[in-house]
Amino acid sequence: xxxxxxxxxxxxxxxxxxxxxxxxxxxxxxxxxxxxxxxxxxxxxxxxxxxxxxxxxxxxxxxxxxxxxxxxxxxxxxxxxxxxxxxxxxxxxxxxxxxxxxxxxxxxxxxxxxxxxxxxxxxxxxxxxxxxxxxxxxxxxxxxxxxxxxxxxxxxxxxxxxxxxxxxxxxxxxxxxxxxxxxxxxxxxxxxxxxxxxxxxxxxxxxxxxxxxxxxxxxxxxxxxxxxxxxxxxxxxxxxxxxxxxxxxxxxxxxxxxxxxxxxxxxxxxxxxxxxxxxxxxxxxxxxxxxxxxxxxxxxxxxxxxxxxxxxxxxxxxxxxxxxxxxxxxxxxxxxxxxxxxxxxxxxxxxxxxxxxxxxxxxxxxxxxxxxxxxxxxxxxxxxxxxxxxxxxxxxxxxxxxxxxxxxxxxxxxxxxxxxxxxxxxxxxxxxxxxxxxxxxxxxxxxxxxxxxxxxxxxxxxxxxxxxxxxxxxxxxxxxxxxxxxxxxxxxxxxxxxxxxxxxxxxxxxxxxxxxxxxxxxxxxxxxxxxxxxxxxxxxxxxxxxxxxxxxxxxxxxxxxxxxxxxxxxxxxxxxxxxxxxxxxxxxxxxxxxxxxxxxxxxxxxxxxxxxxxxxxxxxxxxxxxxxxxxxxxxxxxxxxxxxxxxxxxxxxxxxxxxxxxxxxxxxxxxxxxxxxxxxxxxxxxxxxxxxxxxxxxxxxxxxxxxxxxxxxxxxxxxxxxxxxxxxxx
Amino acid sequence: xxxxxxxxxxxxxxxxxxxxxxxxxxxxxxxxxxxxxxxxxxxxxxxxxxxxxxxxxxxxxxxxxxxxxxxxxxxxxxxxxxxxxxxxxxxxxxxxxxxxxxxxxxxxxxxxxxxxxxxxxxxxxxxxxxxxxxxxxxxxxxxxxxxxxxxxxxxxxxxxxxxxxxxxxxxxxxxxxxxxxxxxxxxxxxxxxxxxxxxxxxxxxxxxxxxxxxxxxxxxxxxxxxxxxxxxxxxxxxxxxxxxxxxxxxxxxxxxxxxxxxx
Numbered sequence: 001x002x003x004x005x006x007x008x009x010x011x012x013x014x015x016x017x018x019x020x021x022x023x024x025x026x027x028x029x030x031x032x033x034x035x036x037x038x039x040x041x042x043x044x045x046x047x048x049x050x051x052x053x054x055x056x057x058x059x060x061x062x063x064x065x066x067x068x069x070x071x072x073x074x075x076x077x078x079x080x081x082x083x084x085x086x087x088x089x090x091x092x093x094x095x096x097x098x099x100x101x102x103x104x105x106x107x108x109x110x111x112x113x114x115x116x117x118x119x120x121x122x123x124x125x126x127x128x129x130x131x132x133x134x135x136x137x138x139x140x141x142x143x144x145x146x147x148x149x150x151x152x153x154x155x156x157x158x159x160x161x162x163x164x165x166x167x168x169x170x171x172x173x174x175x176x177x178x179x180x181x182x183x184x185x186x187x188x189x190x191x192x193x194x195x196x197x198x199x200x201x202x203x204x205x206x207x208x209x210x211x212x213x214x215x216x217x218x219x220x221x222x223x224x225x226x227x228x229x230x231x232x233x234x235x236x237x238x239x240x241x242x243x244x245x246x247x248x249x250x251x252x253x254x255x256x257x258x259x260x261x262x263x264x265x266x267x268x269x270x271x272x273x274x275x276x277x278x279x280x281x282x283x284x285x286x287x288x289x290x291x292x293x294x295x296x297x298x299x300x301x302x303x304x305x306x307x308x309x310x311x312x313x314x315x316x317x318x319x320x321x322x323x324x325x326x327x328x329x330x331x332x333x334x335x336x337x338x339x340x341x342x343x344x345x346x347x348x349x350x351x352x353x354x355x356x357x358x359x360x361x362x363x364x365x366x367x368x369x370x371x372x373x374x375x376x377x378x379x380x381x382x383x384x385x386x387x388x389x390x391x392x393x394x395x396x397x398x399x400x401x402x403x404x405x406x407x408x409x410x411x412x413x414x415x416x417x418x419x420x421x422x423x424x425x426x427x428x429x430x431x432x433x434x435x436x437x438x439x440x441x442x443x444x445x446x447x448x449x450x451x452x453x454x455x456x457x458x459x460x461x462x463x464x465x466x467x468x469x470x471x472x473x474x475x476x477x478x479x480x481x482x483x484x485x486x487x488x489x490x491x492x493x494x495x496x497x498x499x500x501x502x503x504x505x506x507x508x509x510x511x512x513x514x515x516x517x518x519x520x521x522x523x524x525x526x527x528x529x530x531x532x533x534x535x536x537x538x539x540x541x542x543x544x545x546x547x548x549x550x551x552x553x554x555x556x557x558x559x560x561x562x563x564x565x566x567x568x569x570x571x572x573x574x575x576x577x578x579x580x581x582x583x584x585x586x587x588x589x590x591x592x593x594x595x596x597x598x599x600x601x602x603x604x605x606x607x608x609x610x611x612x613x614x615x616x617x618x619x620x621x622x623x624x625x626x627x628x629x630x631x632x633x634x635x636x637x638x639x640x641x642x643x644x645x646x647x648x649x650x651x652x653x654x655x656x657x658x659x660x661x662x663x664x665x666x667x668x669x670x671x672x673x674x675x676x677x678x679x680x681x682x683x684x685x686x687x688x689x690x691x692x693x694x695x696x697x698x699x700x701x702x703x704x705x706x707x708x709x710x711x712x713x714x715x716x717x718x719x720x721x722x723x724x725x726x727x728x729x730x
Numbered sequence: 731x732x733x734x735x736x737x738x739x740x741x742x743x744x745x746x747x748x749x750x751x752x753x754x755x756x757x758x759x760x761x762x763x764x765x766x767x768x769x770x771x772x773x774x775x776x777x778x779x780x781x782x783x784x785x786x787x788x789x790x791x792x793x794x795x796x797x798x799x800x801x802x803x804x805x806x807x808x809x810x811x812x813x814x815x816x817x818x819x820x821x822x823x824x825x826x827x828x829x830x831x832x833x834x835x836x837x838x839x840x841x842x843x844x845x846x847x848x849x850x851x852x853x854x855x856x857x858x859x860x861x862x863x864x865x866x867x868x869x870x871x872x873x874x875x876x877x878x879x880x881x882x883x884x885x886x887x888x889x890x891x892x893x894x895x896x897x898x899x900x901x902x903x904x905x906x907x908x909x910x911x912x913x914x915x916x917x918x919x920x921x922x923x924x925x926x927x928x929x930x931x932x933x934x935x936x937x938x939x940x941x942x943x944x945x946x947x948x949x950x951x952x953x954x955x956x957x958x959x960x961x962x963x964x965x966x967x968x969x970x971x972x973x974x975x976x977x978x979x980x981x982x983x984x985x986x987x988x989x990x991x992x993x
Contacts, residue, residue: 392926
């Protein structure tokens, strides 16, 4: 199909300095876990987007010097010739597909803990980072400022050598240039502090020097948090924000504008739980009023209508995207081809971001299982190897894992029968998407449902059978499938078993009317009393989401949490606003406590660290610490159990127990994936399904083939012409 | 005892489609085919009787080109041992009475004791074919059946029909009879992969009208109407007024004048 003319505006080229972007789709800098040390990963993950139609594709933040070292988190680096060589792979591959490559030159100041380099960083004033807490910078004097500006210039020259078309001076997320601009960080009284002109001086001088060095060859971009959201304690868009844009505009070709800081950068990379697409427009829209240059901005734009609207309305010139480009690297191409319903829409869960926050493992995506697997496993998001056999496959369970396995198997040309007892594809996502703020997570189901319904029409032997009685072991054995994939999901524990005690809580039993599991809440048959105590031993969203749901429905909610409540949501950037919500709505949280027993109407809780601090060997049968005596009772009408999950694996184990019958029934293998294998993130369950579908004809499809590793190689020095042997100072 | 189940491969239009140059049908480039949903229910009705009693044979049949065999294989994947497909290129565009003549001929040839058809087909929605089959065979018929009590070989069947307002009509019908089955009478089964594989090996008898002793003249005479034209009715559409404020005002004024003129 042809592109809808209403989207033509998204495909108009736009000039930025000496370069031209071929359309208005632009992947802003975002982390992926590749950096400069995994050049294959970096090159493949970025260039797949160039192939998918994006006009500009950037690195993640890219350190200009070892004194901006973010280790344990993972940035790219442009420190030396070794980095130039490795990043060149990325720019070369991007250029092959006709897109421009950008690099985001970064100096973190106190926010970079320098745990690898052991350097001390510089900043406008001395403070310890509100992001790192333990790390202080040194207050820069004039010599230091001259040196800092030169670090950007030297790095820009290396960036040009590495083939970058767009060179950023990165001043969003509270990094160095913004620290000079913002009175929150800048307490100076010299010509770099005080008035706006003085606070802007460092940034403007740096832009001017970088422009002078590489401006004829590269477009000069700057990423600017136009409002730090602290009111007049920081930068406000209609005060310092637009004035700074006017001052720096002559030295900039491309403004990349957002809001917020680093400690709460979820205000920029807003999770769908709290923010809809385009949530930064009220701030971003001011920039085009004062700038003569191209302006781009993010806002998790997933919808072509909205993208066209913000450009048509003159709010932005270019659609910046990080998460939507991860979820669907072919988003521009699909819009161009009129394939709107083939777009794998970002659900805004921020699990991609969580990996950077954790400290740099390769990123993952809930929607796109191929994200980060392009190089090491050779997975293309839109291309699938033709089936390697005529095997027919029965997939039991249409949740994230089973639906993804079926989709990829069907894409590969296999005959697949997908069965589920639910009326709808989606599994647990059908329930999760009903939780407060998580409606967009339903896009995960919607994408697979749409694709499966298309694919099943291409092969009349394939079938999607929903709403049927759960399959038994005998039915599976006699189904006539060559291979069976079990993807039957997991349940929340009904007896209080948790990762904390590894045992049931005496008295807890979800078959009783006062005890309720999350599934029972979704089912809606059990009456929930006014006073709810929610026992939580899960680190992710279920407990706080149920607390929101029950509180909104008028219940008094107390969470007793044996683990840090919503700990994983620090990593997904959902934590600050979630805690604000719980606080605003008077949800009581009792932390570091767990339950020792329960009975109708009350539960006995204790402080997890309430036993003796002193450890002594006291012989068998005796604990090495003084007994915990912190037990007390709290009352409830309903006790909600978010204590732990258990795989629903009975079908798989039943089939395994009758493996001797497989041969006679023509069954070549039975496999288990997703939560049924072990409870996990939706992203990882989706990966399981994708992975087994690509490897179903392998000798052991249950277990993943080895992937290609990118590691430092003994004998190959990082620096071209350098040495690798062990050498000590003499 | 044999139950004949005529099924149809129906046309499904793409979201955006164009009409054929002769204006009598949609352009085949924009058409997909699938089994008629009602036929899942009529076939299931027959299979349930077959499974509950010994000596019952269920034969699915269709009047359609080679591609329509898919719908028969789909039936055979769920049960039944053989199927019948009737076709001649001259049948392209044939109406329900013509199709019914051929179904009736198959019923006679097979010695069918009952015919279960779908109430209607999803594409043309005449709801005529089953009833015409009854007329051809001079059998009684009941349309829109939502419940059936029938012992193979019995002289009468008891059926229920759902009427307006949730009213249920219960009646008996002499057998043999033609019943047209409504959605929801049962829960149609899905095929297993074993069934899908086995269905590929089951025989489908391919017959022409001539094989059934139906001549071209018979077919021509059976056409009870002639398709004149197929078209998309013009719809009132909103117009996005573009341009400068002055241009937009001018366009708006023109529209108002036109509307006043029309009134």
